[in-house]
Amino acid sequence: MALQVxxxxxxxxxxxxxLCLENGxxxxxxxxSQATAGHDEELDALKLAAERSEQxxxxxxxxxxxxxxxxxxxxxxxxREQIRASGPTITLPQDKIRESRRAA
Amino acid sequence: MDNYIKDRKIEADEWMxxxxxxxxSSLPSGDIYVPLxxxxxxxEMLLARNGRLGVALRNTDDPGIIKDDLERxxxxxxxxxxxxxxxxxxxxxxxxxxYGFQGExxxxxxxxxxxxxxxxxxxxNGYELRADQNPANSLKAFDEMTVTYQPAADEEFPIWRxxxxxx
Amino acid sequence: xxxxxxxxxxLLLERVAQFRGQVERRVKGELSEEEFKHQRLRNGLYxxxxxxxxxxxxxxxxxxxxxxxxxxxxxxxxxKGYGHFSTRQNIQYNWPKLEDVPDILxxxxxxxxxxxxxxxxxxxNTTSDPLAGVxxxxxxxxxxxxxxxxxxxxxxxxxxxxxxKFKIAVSxxxxxxxAVAVHDIGLRLVRNDTGETGFEVHVGGGLGRTxxxxxxxxxxxxKQHMLTYLEAILRVYNMLGRRDNIYKARIKILVHxxxxxxxxxxxxxxxxxxxxxxLHLRDEDFEWIKKFFLDPEYExxxxxxxxxxxxxxxxxxxxxxxxxxxxxxxxxGYRIVYLSLKTAHQPPGDVTADQMDAIADxxxxxxxxxxxxxxxxxxxxxxxxxxxxxxLWGELKALDLATPNYNHVTDIISCPGLDYCALxxxxxxxxxxxxxxxxxxYDFVNDLGDVSINISGCINxxxxxxxxxxxxxxxxxxxxxxxxxxxxxxxxxxxxxxKIIGPAFEADEIVDAVSDVLSVYLENRExxxxxxxxxxxxxxxxxxxxxxxx
Ligand code: SF4
Numbered sequence: 083m084a085l086q087v088x089x090x091x092x093x094x095x096x097x098x099x100x101l102c103l104e105n106g107x108x109x110x111x112x113x114x115s116q117a118t119a120g121h122d123e124e125l126d127a128l129k130l131a132a133e134r135s136e137q138x139x140x141x142x143x144x145x146x147x148x149x150x151x152x153x154x155x156x157x158x159x160x161x162r163e164q165i166r167a168s169g170p171t172i173t174l175p176q177d178k179i180r181e182s183r184r185a186a
Numbered sequence: 187m188d189n190y191i192k193d194r195k196i197e198a199d200e201w202m203x204x205x206x207x208x209x210x211s212s213l214p215s216g217d218i219y220v221p222l223x224x225x226x227x228x229x230e231m232l233l234a235r236n237g238r239l240g241v242a243l244r245n246t247d248d249p250g251i252i253k254d255d256l257e258r259x260x261x262x263x264x265x266x267x268x269x270x271x272x273x274x275x276x277x278x279x280x281x282x283x284x285y286g287f288q289g290e291x292x293x294x295x296x297x298x299x300x301x302x303x304x305x306x307x308x309x310x311n312g313y314e315l316r317a318d319q320n321p322a323n324s325l326k327a328f329d330e331m332t333v334t335y336q337p338a339a340d341e342e343f344p345i346w347r348x349x350x351x352x353x
Numbered sequence: 354x355x356x357x358x359x360x361x362x363x364l365l366l367e368r369v370a371q372f373r374g375q376v377e378r379r380v381k382g383e384l385s386e387e388e389f390k391h392q393r394l395r396n397g398l399y400x401x402x403x404x405x406x407x408x409x410x411x412x413x414x415x416x417x418x419x420x421x422x423x424x425x426x427x428x429x430x431x432x433k434g435y436g437h438f439s440t441r442q443n444i445q446y447n448w449p450k451l452e453d454v455p456d457i458l459x460x461x462x463x464x465x466x467x468x469x470x471x472x473x474x475x476x477x478n479t480t481s482d483p484l485a486g487v488x489x490x491x492x493x494x495x496x497x498x499x500x501x502x503x504x505x506x507x508x509x510x511x512x513x514x515x516x517x518k519f520k521i522a523v524s525x526x527x528x529x530x531x532a533v534a535v536h537d538i539g540l541r542l543v544r545n546d547t548g549e550t551g552f553e554v555h556v557g558g559g560l561g562r563t564x565x566x567x568x569x570x571x572x573x574x575x576k577q578h579m580l581t582y583l584e585a586i587l588r589v590y591n592m593l594g595r596r597d598n599i600y601k602a603r604i605k606i607l608v609h610x611x612x613x614x615x616x617x618x619x620x621x622x623x624x625x626x627x628x629x630x631x632l633h634l635r636d637e638d639f640e641w642i643k644k645f646f647l648d649p650e651y652e653x654x655x656x657x658x659x660x661x662x663x664x665x666x667x668x669x670x671x672x673x674x675x676x677x678x679x680x681x682x683x684x685x686g687y688r689i690v691y692l693s694l695k696t697a698h699q700p701p702g703d704v705t706a707d708q709m710d711a712i713a714d715x716x717x718x719x720x721x722x723x724x725x726x727x728x729x730x731x732x733x734x735x736x737x738x739x740x741x742x743x744x745l746w747g748e749l750k751a752l753d754l755a756t757p758n759y760n761h762v763t764d765i766i767s768c769p770g771l772d773y774c775a776l777x778x779x780x781x782x783x784x785x786x787x788x789x790x791x792x793x794x795y796d797f798v799n800d801l802g803d804v805s806i807n808i809s810g811c812i813n814x815x816x817x818x819x820x821x822x823x824x825x826x827x828x829x830x831x832x833x834x835x836x837x838x839x840x841x842x843x844x845x846x847x848x849x850x851x852k853i854i855g856p857a858f859e860a861d862e863i864v865d866a867v868s869d870v871l872s873v874y875l876e877n878r879e880x881x882x883x884x885x886x887x888x889x890x891x892x893x894x895x896x897x898x899x900x901x902x903x
Contacts, residue, residue: 272514307510
């Protein structure tokens with residue numbers, strides 16, 4: 083089976099997060115390249131941890147996605163997951179004067 | 187342990203669901219309710235019994251089928267197999283508003299806190315809450331909203347035809 | 354505009370408190386996601402690709418300037434400084450946090466706004482003609498009826514768990530600017546032989562996987578029966594609509610499967626039993642509700658203005674804008690102004706917080722303090738004095754809201770697509786931007802005339818691609834985003850579902866394909882009066898297919 087990581091949405095923020103598992107301790111990161119990737123039976127531990135976080139109301143609807151290891155780190159394989167990992171592919175609308183207004 | 191609410195109070199449920207009428211001799215005493223088919227097949231036998239009677243409808247049944255029997259019934263049980271399945275809301279209103287049923291209309295199945303308000307407005311007054319619900323908390327659901335716009339089993343007219351309530 | 358009563362306010366406050374409680378129960382784990390989902394959806398809150406998305410209702414597309422300022426405030430305080438006007442005249446925020454949503458709803462409630470029933474399987478926000486009350490072709494103002502429908506449908510206890518979502522549109526003019534034929538119920542105000550107004554009732558229209566044009570199940574419904582008739586339709590649908598298959602659950606499938614005549618009989622039979630009930634509308638009910646939508650006190654003005662006419666002659670850019678984005682008003686000396694939310698720089702329908710504030714100020718200054726949103730994702734200032742047009746134009750230009758393209762090729766409808774939407778199969782905004790950039794030439798746009806391009810990022814068709822003259826649907830083919838084209842759709846009085854023209858195009862081919870289709874039109878039209886749709890209807894698919902695939 084291909085290399086996979088677990089992803090979900092954070093319950094309170096709604097933002098995309100990826101599961102890290104270090105010495106059996108789970109945490110969630112916004113950065114896919116920080117995620118813990120695994121094959122086959124390694125995935126069982128990830129799945130368990132992800133489901134635990136769901137039960138603990140930290141994340142919503144975790145699922146596994148396929149990833150590749152590249153020079154710049156872990157990368158999702160599908161377009162959808164790439165966009166989830168890096169945000170909208172368009173320039174977000176922005177007020178030029180917004181920042182200065184805020185400061186005022 | 188009781189997860190039953192009647193007329194906005196937590197109560198003990200005195201009703202027994204009953205199926206298996208083939209064997210007439212085994213009819214229990216007390217208050218029982220039977221599925222619609224059994225009621226249709228064994229109406230006389232059931233009426234000969236002492237004790238109150240109820241009928242359970244599937245949410246695909248037309249409540250009109252039992253409109254002439256309603257005077258003899260004290261309970262109609264409606265089903266909400268999933269929270270998202272809202273057919274029984276219509277059945278309840280038809281029973282109350284069109285046929286003037288006076289007995290208990292009971293919701294069973296996925297009966298959850300956040301639906302009680304709507305159920306009550308449709309004329310449902312008995313609730314078998316799903317096992318995981320907290321009945322004491324759920325009682326609050328009836329009063330979370332006090333303003334209603336449209337007529338239903340609890341209001342004859344829409345808000346624009348009522349005397350303004352004082353708030 | 355409708356003014357909230359104390360009870361309307363009370364209802365919103367109670368609803369916010371209730372939702373706050375639901376959020377707390379969810380965070381504590383007392384509500385499962387599955388159950389919370391039903392609750393949050395009934396309050397317009399989705400969990401999307403990157404974050405939560407909150408959809409705020411704009412009842413029949415009507416906003417006051419203060420409401421617009423609150424929308425700007427929310428964009429700034431709780432989101433990333435912008436919002437997105439949708440094809441259902443609502444506004445969506447793409448980045449709110451769950452725990453902020455009750456506070457957002459509190460802020461909205463202060464200006465009589467909410468997110469009630471903007472999603473979920475219930476009766477959604479009623480949409481209408483953005484030119485209601487000011488259009489020259491109006492038979493009767495639809496807004497009082499929309500408001501009655503809003504009140505009737507809000508927290509309707511019987512119809513809050515329908516088989517599927519339910520959309521109602523009302524139009525009061527001879528031209529259909531509300532796309533009534535593609536709604537679950539479309540009501541068109543019409544006049545009968547005796548001059549009385551009533552409704553032509555369309556049922557079972559809708560887009561999505563199985564696009565259908567609504568059927569007229571009653572050519573004339575006297576208006577006092579509007580709500581009883583709606584209640585009868587909804588009851589039949591609630592009891593008999595399919596719940597076994599989400600793709601067959603809309604009322605269009607029920608109408609289709611039971612047959613138009615059977616369906617009509619069921620509705621009429623139910624209606625007979627309730628038509629004299631509490632929802633029967635009396636003359637005094639209409640009088641009461643119409644008071645909220647009386648004409649403002651228009652000034653007696655000439656329909657000519659020297660400065661305006663002078664600028665028209667001397668400034669080509671102004672003349673273009675007037676030609677494209679201005680519509681005649683029923684009152685002499687006034688005009689209706691479209692604010693184009695379609696530029697090459699911003700996604701269709703997106704508006705920044707500063708733009709919102711500025712639009713609110715312009716509305717106060719030039720248009721009696723009101724703004725409308727349109728189903729083509731633009732905004733309207735409905736009551737601008739002719740003599741104010743030059744000044745307004747200058748201000749709109751500075752805000753990048755004066756692109757002269759209303760109902761033209763770059764006035765593209767686009768859903769959020771895979772850049773935001775969890776259900777998407779392909780991106781749609783980048784395609785709309787690429788098309789807009791390609792055709793960013795006024796003379797070309799002008800020459801093409803009236804033509805619509807709509808883009809959806811998946812089969813759910815929120816971008817209404819089926820009813821565009823040129824529709825584009827993004828699909829995922831073996832991991833690659835490809836785009837299917839439909840031709841010949843229309844969302845107006847002559848509503849039609851477009852036909853798929855052939856195999857899909859890759860992302861880098863679709864703009865050329867659109868360009869080819871437009872060239873075929875330009876080469877074949879009989880004269881510039883013949884629109885794209887007329888040419889397509891006259892010639893059929895063949896020449897377009899030939900050019901695209903020949
Ligand atoms: S059409 Fe599809 S991709 Fe576009 S907004 Fe609707 S569900 Fe999302």
